[in-house]
Amino acid sequence: MIFRQLRFQLLLIVFVVFELSCSTENINSRSKIRISVGHATAEVEVAATPETRERGLMYRAKLDDNQGMLFVFAEEHTLVFWMKNTLIPLDIGFFDAQGLLLSVERMKPDNGATTYRSPSAALYALEMNQGWFDKNNILKYAQLKLPYEIIGE
Known part of the structure; x- marks a missing residue:
């Protein structure tokens, strides 16, 4: 028994x-996490797998203020993004492995006709509503801070 x-x-x-x-x-x-870039904070979805990175922010009709998506890769390399099936204009910031902002690109919905490339090897890409980086006065070499280490697949 x-x-x-x-x-x-x-x-x-x-x-x-x-x-x-x-x-x-x-x-x-x-998952969603709270990050900071320079003095600004945002709540972002994490895309750290090939599947979540591929889907990204496709088919979203709206993105709330201070909301976005952080793309995390397994290793640094030149990152290339497009706006296929993305309905809203976005800014994308490319960050190196130390979390330093390399550049910001303004992306517009065009069903993937244009590609947006990091200027050098990057580990992270942050997509936010268009104008977010300017509105928050985020300049080149601003520091991306994560609440914990995230490793991409």
Whole structure:
């Protein structure tokens, strides 16, 4: 009888741990974090997997103020973005591995006809509503600060 209860409890624990690990993976793939760039703060979705980076902000009709998406890559390289299926004008800031802003590009919806490229190797790209970087007086070499280390796939 005691053995049967212990076996049931062990199975229950294994099931709960498995379920929690699955749900954590799902939460992380759509997680929002608070970041800062220079003196400005924003709440951003994290796109750190090939699938989330590919989808990006496609099909969004609106992006709230101080909301955006942070793209995180596994290693620094020249990043290239386009606006395929993106409905709203955006600014994109490219950051190196130390979190320093390399450049900001103004992107307009054009169904992918134009590409936007980092000027040198970058690890992060931050998409925000068009004008966000100017409105917050964020200049080249501003520091991107994350609440914790995020490693891209």
